[in-house]
């Protein structure tokens with residue numbers, strides 16, 4: 479039996495599609511009449527404290543999200559393996575966001591918007607893409623997809639990950655010891671890291687101060703599409719005010735929804751979106767997880783299993 483336990487998304491819609499894909503395999507939702515001990519898979523997003531109560535026969539926890547930081551903090555998370563969402567559609571959507579914001583900042587959007595508002599004709603040529611380095615933190619599924627989409631646009635690319643990566647056309651940096659060197663050549667810093675104890679608060683004043691300053695007029699830029707816990711918002715506000723940063727694009731926040739009194743709302747060169755960089759698509763999600771359930775029931779190993787020790 480598959481149990482759906484989804485908050486803030488259309489659980490009924492997902493359930494209907496799972497029923498069609500898995501029939502005659504039983505699919506239930508919270509509130510339905512079922513025996514918790516018969517549940518072999520639970521599909522979750524933002525599970526409530528009692529989500530796993532009584533699920534003594536669980537074989538896997540399936541995460542609607544690609545990021546599992548919140549799930550790993552669940553107080554009653556069972557021992558069963560966690561399978562996270564890895565999907566071409568999700569990656570495409572994330573890369574759409576990354577490409578849009580990288581190109582916007584590269585072409586000095588904030589500067590020319592301000593000029594337009596002031597009716598000011600002031601010529602300033604942005605550097606070529608080939609003179610601009612995008613540094614991507616996190617070279618997993620999403621980081622590698624972003625690289626594939628940015629490469630044809632001509633940007634210089636560098637990456638930072640926990641373990642070394644060898645990707646053609648990308649200068650790879652790995653581990654804490656190489657972080658400063660990675661930052662020193664980065665004009666546009668894109669965060670696609672998972673949120674773990676090691677990466678919490680990584681977007682802070684010290685990091686911003688190490689980015690390359692002489693390429694983009696206005697200063698280096700950060701783009702955070704991963705998790706709000708990666709950023710120190712007070713540091714971003716200060717860095718945008720004193721010119722340490724020339725701009726920021728933020729899709730995620732320390733507190734979501736972003737409180738109405740956050741100073742970030744008012745900052746012209748801070749581009750805010752409400753955690754919409756990428757969404758797990760129902761059709762491809764049902765296809766992905768149904769194949770996993772069917773395969774696992776037939777004796778195949780699970781894929782994309784979270785390493786609890788690493789935290790992602």
Ligand code: NDP
Pocket residue numbers: 544545546572615616617618619620621638639640641642653670671672673674676677703704705729730753754755756757790
């Ligand atoms: P992956 O697990 O595939 O990749 C994670 C990458 O981060 C890996 O390259 C890993 O290194 C690197 N990494 C992890 N810890 C460290 C560290 N301490 N130092 C340096 N590098 C580190 O994740 P995805 O690409 O699938 O997703 C990334 C994140 O994006 C998710 O965790 C989620 O938080 C976020 N996300 C946000 C969405 C949104 O709508 N805003 C939508 C979907 C995801 P290594 O390769 O060496 O293991």
Ligand code: OXD
Pocket residue numbers: 542543544545546756757758
């Ligand atoms: C995810 C998200 O982790 O949407 O998939 O944030």
